Amino acid sequence: MKAFAALYRELDASTSSLAKQAALQRYLRVVPPQDAAWAVYFLAGGKPRQLVPTKLLRTLAQEAAGLPEWLFDESYEAVGDLAETIALLLPPPTQWHERGLAEWVEQQLLPLRKAPPEQVAAALRLQWQQLAPDERFVYFKLITGGFRVGVSRLQVTQALAAVGGIDAKSVAQRLMGYTHLGGQPTADDYAALIAPEHAGEQARETSGQPYPFFLAHPFNLALEAFDAALGPPADWLVEWKWDGIRAQLVKRAGQVWLWSRGEELVTDRYPELAAMGAMLPDGTVLDGEIVVWRDGRVQPFAELQKRIGRKTLGTKLLRELPVVLLAYDLLEWQARDLRAQPQVERRALLDALLADAPHPSLVASPVLVADHWEDFARQRESARAMGVEGMMLKQRGAQYGVGRTKDVGTWWKWKIAPLSIDAVLIYAQRGHGRRASLYSDYTFAVWDGAPGEPERKLVPFAKAYSGLTDAEMARVDAVIRKTTVESFGPVRSVRPTLVFELGFEGIARSPRHKSGIAVRFPRMLRWREDKTIADADTLQTLAALLPG
Amino acid sequence: MVMPAPSTPDAASRPGDLVVARPEGLYCPPGDFYIDPWRPVERAVITHAHSDHARVGHRHYLAHTDSAGTLRTRLGAEINLQTLAYGEALDHHGVRVSLHPAGHVLGSAQVRLELGGRVWVASGDYKTEADGTCAPFEPVRCDAFITESTFGLPIYRWPTQAALCAEIDAWWRSNAETGRASVLFCYAFGKAQRILHGVDASIGPLIVHGAVEPLNAVYRTAGVALPPTLHASDPRVDAQLLRRALVLAPPSAQGTPWMKRFGDCADAFASGWMQLRGTRRRRGVDRGFVMSDHADWPGLQSAIRGTGAERVLVTHGSVAVLVRWLSEQGLDAQAFKTEYGDEDVADKAAEGVVSETSP
Numbered sequence: 001m002k003a004f005a006a007l008y009r010e011l012d013a014s015t016s017s018l019a020k021q022a023a024l025q026r027y028l029r030v031v032p033p034q035d036a037a038w039a040v041y042f043l044a045g046g047k048p049r050q051l052v053p054t055k056l057l058r059t060l061a062q063e064a065a066g067l068p069e070w071l072f073d074e075s076y077e078a079v080g081d082l083a084e085t086i087a088l089l090l091p092p093p094t095q096w097h098e099r100g101l102a103e104w105v106e107q108q109l110l111p112l113r114k115a116p117p118e119q120v121a122a123a124l125r126l127q128w129q130q131l132a133p134d135e136r137f138v139y140f141k142l143i144t145g146g147f148r149v150g151v152s153r154l155q156v157t158q159a160l161a162a163v164g165g166i167d168a169k170s171v172a173q174r175l176m177g178y179t180h181l182g183g184q185p186t187a188d189d190y191a192a193l194i195a196p197e198h199a200g201e202q203a204r205e206t207s208g209q210p211y212p213f214f215l216a217h218p219f220n221l222a223l224e225a226f227d228a229a230l231g232p233p234a235d236w237l238v239e240w241k242w243d244g245i246r247a248q249l250v251k252r253a254g255q256v257w258l259w260s261r262g263e264e265l266v267t268d269r270y271p272e273l274a275a276m277g278a279m280l281p282d283g284t285v286l287d288g289e290i291v292v293w294r295d296g297r298v299q300p301f302a303e304l305q306k307r308i309g310r311k312t313l314g315t316k317l318l319r320e321l322p323v324v325l326l327a328y329d330l331l332e333w334q335a336r337d338l339r340a341q342p343q344v345e346r347r348a349l350l351d352a353l354l355a356d357a358p359h360p361s362l363v364a365s366p367v368l369v370a371d372h373w374e375d376f377a378r379q380r381e382s383a384r385a386m387g388v389e390g391m392m393l394k395q396r397g398a399q400y401g402v403g404r405t406k407d408v409g410t411w412w413k414w415k416i417a418p419l420s421i422d423a424v425l426i427y428a429q430r431g432h433g434r435r436a437s438l439y440s441d442y443t444f445a446v447w448d449g450a451p452g453e454p455e456r457k458l459v460p461f462a463k464a465y466s467g468l469t470d471a472e473m474a475r476v477d478a479v480i481r482k483t484t485v486e487s488f489g490p491v492r493s494v495r496p497t498l499v500f501e502l503g504f505e506g507i508a509r510s511p512r513h514k515s516g517i518a519v520r521f522p523r524m525l526r527w528r529e530d531k532t533i534a535d536a537d538t539l540q541t542l543a544a545l546l547p548g
Numbered sequence: 549m550v551m552p553a554p555s556t557p558d559a560a561s562r563p564g565d566l567v568v569a570r571p572e573g574l575y576c577p578p579g580d581f582y583i584d585p586w587r588p589v590e591r592a593v594i595t596h597a598h599s600d601h602a603r604v605g606h607r608h609y610l611a612h613t614d615s616a617g618t619l620r621t622r623l624g625a626e627i628n629l630q631t632l633a634y635g636e637a638l639d640h641h642g643v644r645v646s647l648h649p650a651g652h653v654l655g656s657a658q659v660r661l662e663l664g665g666r667v668w669v670a671s672g673d674y675k676t677e678a679d680g681t682c683a684p685f686e687p688v689r690c691d692a693f694i695t696e697s698t699f700g701l702p703i704y705r706w707p708t709q710a711a712l713c714a715e716i717d718a719w720w721r722s723n724a725e726t727g728r729a730s731v732l733f734c735y736a737f738g739k740a741q742r743i744l745h746g747v748d749a750s751i752g753p754l755i756v757h758g759a760v761e762p763l764n765a766v767y768r769t770a771g772v773a774l775p776p777t778l779h780a781s782d783p784r785v786d787a788q789l790l791r792r793a794l795v796l797a798p799p800s801a802q803g804t805p806w807m808k809r810f811g812d813c814a815d816a817f818a819s820g821w822m823q824l825r826g827t828r829r830r831r832g833v834d835r836g837f838v839m840s841d842h843a844d845w846p847g848l849q850s851a852i853r854g855t856g857a858e859r860v861l862v863t864h865g866s867v868a869v870l871v872r873w874l875s876e877q878g879l880d881a882q883a884f885k886t887e888y889g890d891e892d893v894a895d896k897a898a899e900g901v902v903s904e905t906s907p
Contacts, residue, residue, distance in 0.1 A: 012825070071701075
């Protein structure tokens with residue numbers, strides 16, 4: 001635990017990726033394999049299920065710190081992170097321990113999940129008496145399920161590859177599924193991650209393992225530059241960019257697995273896709289997008305979200321919000337890994353498969369055709385009306401790479417410009433983590449009447465917290481403090497003075513919002529210091545952006 | 549600070565109060581003078597020479613002897629300044645005025661006022677742990693105590709001076725071993741001298757920014773032991789020397805062309821705000837050292853208790869939090885509105901945590 005806490009500190013403090021890589025390798029080389037197994041699990045994004053209810057943890061920590069609830073809350077607000085707050089407030093440790101990470105996780109932390117509250121309380125008190133302050137921070141992060149540190153999965157993959165002396169692509173493949181929710185990696189699992197490569201090492205026929213996803217890069221050039229940058233359109237396979245959930249459907253040994261890009265196994269969430277997968281021959285892996293599909297067209301992401309949140313899927317919900325897999329790639333066919341095949345050949349095999357095994361829940365993502373980039377640009381103008389985010393440009397000869405790479409071929413995402421509107425900041429809330437103590441999360445409003453209309457009011461319609469530079473945020477923070485009208489816990493209402501241009505990707509009607517409208521991915525495009533609040537847009541201008 | 553509870557009572561002055569809040573600053577009615585006023589007044593008692601407490605434009609200044617050099621440098625040599633040693637008293641309109649160590653920076657003082665057997669103490673800024681560069685904080689018995697609250701939350705607990713210096717030494721040593729200069733951003737007045745006084749000067753040369761050296765001179769004149777320092781533009785400072793050097797610079801130097809001379813260096817920031825991971829990360833340096841010249845939460849509690857005061861008036865920082873906490877402890881606590889940066893943001897900006905320019 002001490003070594004892992006020290007590694008965390010080092011990774012957290014450093015801004016250099018070289019230094020982080022060195023720290024990771026150093027750590028993996030010296031710790032026992034069972035500790036490395038858990039470290040990789042956490043660093044690569046694995047999370048145990050929540051071990052202790054937050055409320056209970058807060059109560060116990062507050063008691064141990066000897067503080068009234070309001071003062072604990074004030075502290076939490078200033079820190080912006082529960083684990084850190086508790087670590088800072090507890091009295092210094094009184095004991096000492098020598099246990100490693102695996103022992104802590106397996107024998108101390110995981111048993112907390114099913115224990116009755118009194119037992120949890122006793123165990124926690126005993127545990128934190130033994131932990132030094134920087135260990136405590138990591139410990140509480142693990143307990144609250146909020147463990148995150150500034151290393152990417154790719155960096156972890158590279159460190160493992162270096163330690164094992166093997167190819168990073170093999171490690172990426174082996175890591176698939178390693179971090180699934182509730183996983184319990186062992187020393188053997190870790191050894192398998194860094195073991196020497198052997199031929200046909202994946203027992204592919206029976207495993208549910210997906211392939212590492214190949215990711216696209218943003219493409220924002222002006223149309224005139226396309227020919228020079230990309231060559232002729234004939235070199236590219238062009239498709240719509242769908243706004244859904246990226247997923248791989250794996251069918252092997254009579255079983256179906258559906259993996260989201262976050263490496264979550266989501267088979268149970270989409271029974272219609274599981275049923276479709278069961279019809280596919282063994283040794284098939286499809287790559288595509290899960291979307292809600294009605295009347296022969298894709299529905300807004302908001303519709304899909306209604307399914308994501310549900311614990312149980314009733315027949316009514318399944319009927320009203322049917323999903324399909326919009327397939328655009330075939331990664332495995334007849335138990336053969338196709339990823340080294342050129343894009344067009346994989347696509348041809350995919351089309352053949354779709355023709356042979358038609359199923360209402362399996363839809364081909366159409367290939368778009370044009371002779372000139374100008375024609376594509378014209379087609380792309382209908383993207384918003386179609387409910388898509390833009391176009392994907394895939395090199396015809398591209399292999400299916402690992403992650404966001406360009407070494408074996410490239411995928412570009414050519415997104416449409418966001419919708420935008422000028423809105424007024426009316427509430428502010430303190431941020432978390434890096435922005436703790438700064439008012440960085442804002443609620444925005446538009447007018448409910450045209451300029452000049454008496455008694456028109458500001459109606460909140462979106463929250464946004466990204467898009468400003470640190471310097472801008474500090475200035476906005478200062479204005480918020482000066483114009484505060486009221487405070488409700490961590491939220492402040494302000495006298496409206498600030499206008500921002502908000503960008504968003506999609507817009508839909510929503511009875512759940514006060515404004516009657518919900519926007520997707522709202523963010524601040526810029527601070528309109530040149531505008532007064534009277535210049536901000538209205539609900540009418542917002543409604544005019546609604547599709548259809 | 550946001551208060552979930554009813555709003556903080558502002559100190560409504562009571563008959564016979566020795567200090568009241570006025571738009572110009574904290575005011576002593578029977579003595580007809582101000583303490584650290586932020587608007588020009590006839591007579592000002594200055595607790596210490598930091599710019600938010602010592603401002604220009606007063607007709608008469610009274611401060612501790614050790615503040616004289618800094619005050620004259622910062623406010624002008626011609627200011628009308630009278631000085632007192634710690635414990636020395638003068639009488640003004642019947643109010644007995646004396647200064648007592650506040651442990652904040654060189655020359656920092658608590659102001660003790662006595663009239664007709666009643667004693668009030670205005671503490672300015674203070675720190676309870678001794679650091680060897682200024683007279684350590686002394687609790688002064690009083691009926692009413694005016695306290696700051698910059699770090700008035702229980703999350704703020706400082707490491708000891710020894711532990712802090714050991715951390716800085718270890719960081720410096722490991723950088724020196726890999727041939728990289730260690731640039732440590734800190735306040736030029738107070739913190740820089742504490743660091744110089746506390747680190748192990750045998751690790752390598754000590755180099756300071758132009759803003760730091762004049763203050764070193766003030767400290768040395770006052771008899772504070774500081775190891776030899778080199779000005780960054782000294783011709784003796786070459787690449788070879790820099791590889792093992794500890795460089796002290798004010799926060800404003802971060803990201804400026806001045807930094808170029810250090811090449812690939814490690815950087816760090818020394819401030820009480822570095823206690824929080826969020827501010828540490830926002831600062832964008834390799835390391836954050838938790839170091840403040842203000843009292844931490846336990847320091848505030850012990851200082852307040854040590855005065856025996858039943859009435860406590862809270863100024864700049866976490867005012868609402870400290871007032872409520874002290875009230876719950878049975879003290880008669882109230883807020884005093886001041887312009888020493890009564891919001892946490894102002895102090896953070898002053899400490900350089902909120903970056904003024906985009907990185």
